[in-house]
Amino acid sequence: MEKILEIKNLSVIRKQKEKFVPVLNDINFSIEKDELFCLVGESGCGKTSLALSIMKLLPKSFTVKSGEIFVNGKNILAMDEQSIRSMRGREMSIIFQDPGAYLDPLFTIGVHMKEAFHGDTKQQQVLMTSALKEVGLEPYMLHSYPHQLSGGQQQRVMIAMALINKPSLVIADEPTTALDILTTYQIINLLDTIRKKYHPGMLFITHDLKLATKIGTRTGIMYNGYIVEIFIPGKTRPAHPYSSILMGTEYKYSRISEATLSWQSDICPFFEKCPERDSECEKQIAFTWYQDMTGIRCIKHGRNSQV
Numbered sequence: 001m002e003k004i005l006e007i008k009n010l011s012v013i014r015k016q017k018e019k020f021v022p023v024l025n026d027i028n029f030s031i032e033k034d035e036l037f038c039l040v041g042e043s044g045c046g047k048t049s050l051a052l053s054i055m056k057l058l059p060k061s062f063t064v065k066s067g068e069i070f071v072n073g074k075n076i077l078a079m080d081e082q083s084i085r086s087m088r089g090r091e092m093s094i095i096f097q098d099p100g101a102y103l104d105p106l107f108t109i110g111v112h113m114k115e116a117f118h119g120d121t122k123q124q125q126v127l128m129t130s131a132l133k134e135v136g137l138e139p140y141m142l143h144s145y146p147h148q149l150s151g152g153q154q155q156r157v158m159i160a161m162a163l164i165n166k167p168s169l170v171i172a173d174e175p176t177t178a179l180d181i182l183t184t185y186q187i188i189n190l191l192d193t194i195r196k197k198y199h200p201g202m203l204f205i206t207h208d209l210k211l212a213t214k215i216g217t218r219t220g221i222m223y224n225g226y227i228v229e230i231f232i233p234g235k236t237r238p239a240h241p242y243s244s245i246l247m248g249t250e251y252k253y254s255r256i257s258e259a260t261l262s263w264q265s266d267i268c269p270f271f272e273k274c275p276e277r278d279s280e281c282e283k284q285i286a287f288t289w290y291q292d293m294t295g296i297r298c299i300k301h302g303r304n305s306q307v
């Protein structure tokens with residue numbers, strides 16, 4: 001299968017006061033064409049930082065310590081700003097959590113969409129109109145201002161902009177968190193329809209494990225900047241103690257406050273909270289991969305059992 005995204009040994013740190021603190025540690029995974037990889041984890045675990053690393057949009061206080069990111073085989077981290085800018089939108093695009101924060105109230109939807117469009121200008125109007133229709137909006141909305149649209153409609157505009165150039169990688173960072181339940185399901189269905197039509201590789205970030213297992217072809221569980229498990233919903237049962245805790249709360253989001261998270265790179269990242277920890281876990285735990293591209297970072301739980 002064609003690999004759209006490949007991340008190898010990625011570690012990111014950020015400067016906090018005069019110290020550097022880890023944000024992402026030893027991240028390794030890839031996404032193939034037509035795959036919907038869901039990344040699940042609680043607030044502050046590093047999901048957005050991972051998305052921004054791929055887009056090469058990390059804040060200035062963040063530094064990639066090591067690793068490589070390939071999109072369509074191109075080494076993102078080695079590219080200059082001009083080259084990466086020409087890839088954003090065309091080959092990879094991102095849909096953020098809060099569309100209101102990304103749409104400038106002074107400009108119409110049409111102006112925003114023109115900015116996002118990178119194709120033949122002669123086709124611009126036709127393609128902008130069809131992109132709007134594709135996400136269930138009316139063409140007249142090209143003349144509307146962001147405040148004239150509902151939150152759901154604004155997110156549809158963001159999706160239309162993200163997809164207008166048919167990128168091969170689409171990242172959706174909690175695209176429905178700011179929306180009500182009905183609109184959430186409409187947006188999820190829309191993304192699913194679009195995926196089935198254009199077959200991009202999709203990285204869908206959410207804190208909702210139930211949603212992830214429902215829509216994803218593979219699911220990654222993130223904790224404290226580490227991917228602790230990758231499983232295939234409906235095929236392999238998650239086995240990592242953290243995944244089990246998330247599953248045990250009837251898939252409900254179990255928040256462990258950010259302040260309790262601490263960073264010790266030389267022990268299991270889940271050590272502090274793990275009900276099964278013992279002295280054996282007080283060492284670096286490698287991620288064990290299996291042939292079906294699933295895996296786990298735990299010394300006590302091996303091969304995921306079948307569902």
Ligand SMILES: Nc1ncnc2c1ncn2[C@@H]1O[C@H](COP(=O)(O)OP(=O)(O)O)[C@@H](O)[C@H]1O
Pocket residue numbers: 014023041042043044045046047048049050059061
């Ligand atoms: N712009 C920023 N400046 C400084 N620290 C940040 C910024 N954005 C996120 N962080 C910190 O980086 C860590 C990872 O955050 P983030 O990637 O946003 O997690 P998530 O998306 O999973 O909630 C957290 O400790 C968060 O407080």
Ligand code: SF4
Pocket residue numbers: 240241242268269270271274275276277278281285297298299300301
């Ligand atoms: S390695 Fe040990 S502490 Fe870490 S998740 Fe597994 S059992 Fe828990």
Ligand SMILES: [Mg+2]
Pocket residue numbers: 047048049173174
């Ligand atoms: Mg986030």
